[in-house]
Amino acid sequence: MLAAVYHGPNDLRLEERPIPAISPDDVLLKVTSAGICGTDLRILHGGHRKYPAGTVRVPGHEVVGVIAEVGKNVSGVHAGERYIIAPNWGCGHCRQCVSGHNNRCADYSAIGITVDGAFAEYLRLPGASIAQGNLIPLGKDTDPAVATLVEPFACVVRGQEALGGVRPEDVVLVMGAGPIGIMHIMLARLQGARRVIVSEMLPARLSSALAAGADRAVNPQEDDLAAVIAEESDGQGADVIIVAAPAHAAQEQAIALAAIGGRINFFGGLPKDRPIIQADANAIHYKELRVTGTTACSTSDCWKSAAIVKSGRLDFTPVVSRRFPLTQTQAAFAAAEDRSSLKIVIEP
Numbered sequence: 001m002l003a004a005v006y007h008g009p010n011d012l013r014l015e016e017r018p019i020p021a022i023s024p025d026d027v028l029l030k031v032t033s034a035g036i037c038g039t040d041l042r043i044l045h046g047g048h049r050k051y052p053a054g055t056v057r058v059p060g061h062e063v064v065g066v067i068a069e070v071g072k073n074v075s076g077v078h079a080g081e082r083y084i085i086a087p088n089w090g091c092g093h094c095r096q097c098v099s100g101h102n103n104r105c106a107d108y109s110a111i112g113i114t115v116d117g118a119f120a121e122y123l124r125l126p127g128a129s130i131a132q133g134n135l136i137p138l139g140k141d142t143d144p145a146v147a148t149l150v151e152p153f154a155c156v157v158r159g160q161e162a163l164g165g166v167r168p169e170d171v172v173l174v175m176g177a178g179p180i181g182i183m184h185i186m187l188a189r190l191q192g193a194r195r196v197i198v199s200e201m202l203p204a205r206l207s208s209a210l211a212a213g214a215d216r217a218v219n220p221q222e223d224d225l226a227a228v229i230a231e232e233s234d235g236q237g238a239d240v241i242i243v244a245a246p247a248h249a250a251q252e253q254a255i256a257l258a259a260i261g262g263r264i265n266f267f268g269g270l271p272k273d274r275p276i277i278q279a280d281a282n283a284i285h286y287k288e289l290r291v292t293g294t295t296a297c298s299t300s301d302c303w304k305s306a307a308i309v310k311s312g313r314l315d316f317t318p319v320v321s322r323r324f325p326l327t328q329t330q331a332a333f334a335a336a337e338d339r340s341s342l343k344i345v346i347e348p
Helices: 038-044 127-131 150-161 179-190 203-211 225-232 248-257 281-286 299-311 326-337
Strands: 002-008 011-016 027-036 062-070 082-085 122-125 135-137 171-175 195-199 216-218 238-243 258-266 290-293 320-324 343-346
Touching: 002 326, 011 326, 027 082, 027 326, 038 326, 062 122, 062 150, 082 150, 135 299, 150 179, 150 238, 150 299, 171 179, 171 225, 171 248, 179 195, 179 203, 179 238, 195 203, 195 225, 203 216, 216 225, 225 248, 238 248, 248 258, 248 281, 320 326, 326 343
Parallel strands: 171 195, 171 238, 195 216, 238 258, 258 290, 320 343
Antiparallel strands: 002 011, 027 062, 027 122, 027 343, 062 082, 082 135
């Protein structure tokens, strides 16, 4: 089979590899679609802690495929069925796992992170993952490329649930209009937000935000974001702020822009070598702000996300900007990195 294999920072090679052999507890998946996300870009550049020096591995964790082979100990799964893969699984017995937060397990595993992933024609899904419910059925009516967004959308669902959800009276500010920001807009709209404002510096992404349902899109380099929020909220500030960009200034500004009793989610992580911001602790204290952070998604989050995507209540088709064959993996990564597109999908 053909696979895109990481050999070191900025060294991703197309190689012929044997189709993975499976154990009696595993399944073999023929990959239909695999999305490229910011984590994959960080892996490519050597910035992921699970890819230490010397690692040779196939990345790719946003995956949809068809069952090609089923281990003899696996029940309820049949060749030819289509599935979305929830990529993370934990040890299964730590405090985080038993409380349903396997994404927070200190000893977690993940497709494309700790084992070979989806930028290949075939993928072996380990029995430990199957046992934890990571195979999510996908019907015939959903575009597989769109279904690759189930995993990143699960992260979005987790981020908004950490805020107690979005309420009909809420003014919502989304800072950053990449694929994640766009999905935050759509989910806030689905939950009935009163107003959704987006802050983004790239003109193409501002247009995408408006098309996704934002009431107002602001370039903070050209317009006074604080004045816009004041205007849209009758001077109260934003009730919900989602910082969906890895930007120090955005995290710091969110505290100032929040309404009394506002809820803030630091969705985008900062660079590991510069993780500190200047925060107005008094504003957090006197405005009784709730400042949260979320990372990745649990298997439960993926099932919730899949239910929404399969229901058709949100159409993520516009989020998929371009599709590339596996033979053009280098071009696909370049397209994902130039920020002129939203989601880039590889279709082996």
